[in-house]
Amino acid sequence: MKQSVTSKQKQRKPLWTKDFLITALANLLLFFSFQMLIPTIPTHLSQLGGDNVQVGLVIGIFTISSLLTRPFAGRALDLLGRKHVLLVGLAICALTIAGYSYIAAVTLILAARFVHGIGWGLSTTSLGTVIADIIPAERRGEGMGYYGLSNTFAMAVGPLTGLWIMQAYSFRYVLLVSTCLAILSLFSSLFITYPKPITSLHPTQRSRFVDRLWERSALLPSSLLLCTAICYGGIVTFITLFGRETGIPNVGLFFFCNASMVLLVRPVTGVLFDRRGPEWVLIPGAIFTISGLFLLSYAHSNLSLALAALCYGVGFGSIQPALQAWTISRSSPERRGAANGTFFSANDLGIGLGAMVLGALANWSGSYALMYRYSTILIVLFLVIYGWSFWTLTLHKKTAH
The missing domain is CATH 1.20.1250.20 (MFS general substrate transporter like domains)
Incomplete structure (x- = not known):
């Protein structure tokens, strides 16, 4: 023993x-x-x-x-x-x-x-x-x-x-x-x-220029990150204007409560990812993110804003490191640089799109609160994409056996 x-x-x-x-x-x-x-x-x-x-x-x-x-x-x-x-x-x-x-x-x-x-x-x-x-x-x-x-x-x-x-x-x-x-x-x-550059023992032919720059194995987690990053871009860009719209003077409270919850949840969800797999982190994280965005859209006081931030922080703190760990796990060691480049590009693109697309949505709806409520559709899309990939992988394993 x-x-x-x-x-x-x-x-x-x-x-x-x-x-x-x-x-x-x-x-x-x-x-x-x-x-x-x-x-x-x-x-x-x-x-x-x-x-x-x-x-x-x-x-x-x-x-x-x-x-x-x-x-x-x-x-x-x-x-x-x-x-x-x-x-x-x-x-x-x-x-x-x-x-x-x-x-x-x-x-x-x-x-x-x-x-x-x-x-x-x-x-x-x-x-x-x-x-x-x-x-x-x-x-x-x-x-x-x-x-x-x-x-x-x-x-x-x-x-x-x-x-x-x-x-x-x-x-x-x-x-x-x-x-x-x-x-x-x-x-x-x-x-x-620093480790020495890793070269593949069985190199594959990557003739296309795009294939050299992007890592295909990172596209699935990067597409999921894109959905969450667009929502986050809408928060960091318009939260101050949302505070003026709803009469909440101290919107900085949202970032403090969000960051506090992220600090608490990340070590726990990281261990859960290692022991049980990404689905045990990503699905609950998405549910908490949707809940946080809904609560934010109805917030009219510091208390309700803090509650929304705490809920959103659980989702945000769970999803991002889990997706990055999943990206690395899916890529080969000699392609980790390209995988990280693909992953972080999705984050940059998402934040930029969040500022533009959700800003246009706010103009169309006439309300930042409605903008945050509609942005939950992106997290629903997140669940659909991940659910489809999980079901496809499970079906493939059953077929293989």
């Missing part, structure tokens, strides 16, 4: 290794640097004389450039290795953020945002691939859940920190702190032990 227990302990590889902690730290520093700029750089652009269209382009141009970069980043990660692509991406981020301090023209800031998006696409795709290499396969859901907490913490605290520094001092100090964080992320990445 003792021998069997000992053998199981030996088989269970450690998760909290030096490389795991350093990669999570580098990710935290990078995302904190990025999140500080989300509410502050549009304000700065407006102070320089930018109109509403140009202020919107600050986010749009960044998203477009990162979206265009990710497929090429994934291909480079698989061909050149993780280290060089990551360091180049982090260097571009640090240099671009520092450069904002010396730019006073609106058009030049927009151009710099395009370059910044390239660095962001390279670095975040690289970090996602590096952590996938580091986490033991049998603990992938748990590891991705813990790793994702660095993103969540940055999303919860970064924007508030940036606004506080800008109000207490100036935007130049925001850029100084953001640049230092990006440099620290670059510095800490130097201490990661």
Whole structure:
């Protein structure tokens, strides 16, 4: 009996290794640097004389450039290795953020945002691939859940920190702190032990250019992520306007409660993913997301807004790391870069579409509350797509036996 227990302990590889902690730290520093700029750089652009269209382009141009970069980043990660692509991406981020301090023209800031998006696409795709290499396969859901907490913490605290520094001092100090964080992320990445590029023992012919950039095995989880990202894009873009519409003064409460619930739920759902499979996480997560969006659409007070955020946080905190872990599990080691590029591209595209499509839906319906209610259709679509794939896979297994 003792021998069997000992053998199981030996088989269970450690998760909290030096490389795991350093990669999570580098990710935290990078995302904190990025999140500080989300509410502050549009304000700065407006102070320089930018109109509403140009202020919107600050986010749009960044998203477009990162979206265009990710497929090429994934291909480079698989061909050149993780280290060089990551360091180049982090260097571009640090240099671009520092450069904002010396730019006073609106058009030049927009151009710099395009370059910044390239660095962001390279670095975040690289970090996602590096952590996938580091986490033991049998603990992938748990590891991705813990790793994702660095993103969540940055999303919860970064924007508030940036606004506080800008109000207490100036935007130049925001850029100084953001640049230092990006440099620290670059510095800490130097201490990661990177695996050598993996080449397939049985290479397949990938003659088409698209097949080299995108990973087909990642398309299913990426399409599911696209549905949830569109909803999230509608929340981050219009939650303030929704608060004005409903008379809720402190909509920041939504992000605090959402982030708090994500911090609590991710470690639990990660272990559940490893032990029981994706269906035990994705289906309940989708149900909680639908419930959260419905509650949000009927919210008229801080209490009802907090309740909606807590419910939505359970769904959001469950689905995203589970889908990323599932993406890595479905792809071969030598195609992890392309798989991560495909996955993160879906996230960028979804947030961008959420701002545009749901904004048009709000104009058509005349209400942000109705917009959030109608957006639940996307999560129903999520359940339909996943249910169809699960049924097809189960039928295939029965046929094989």
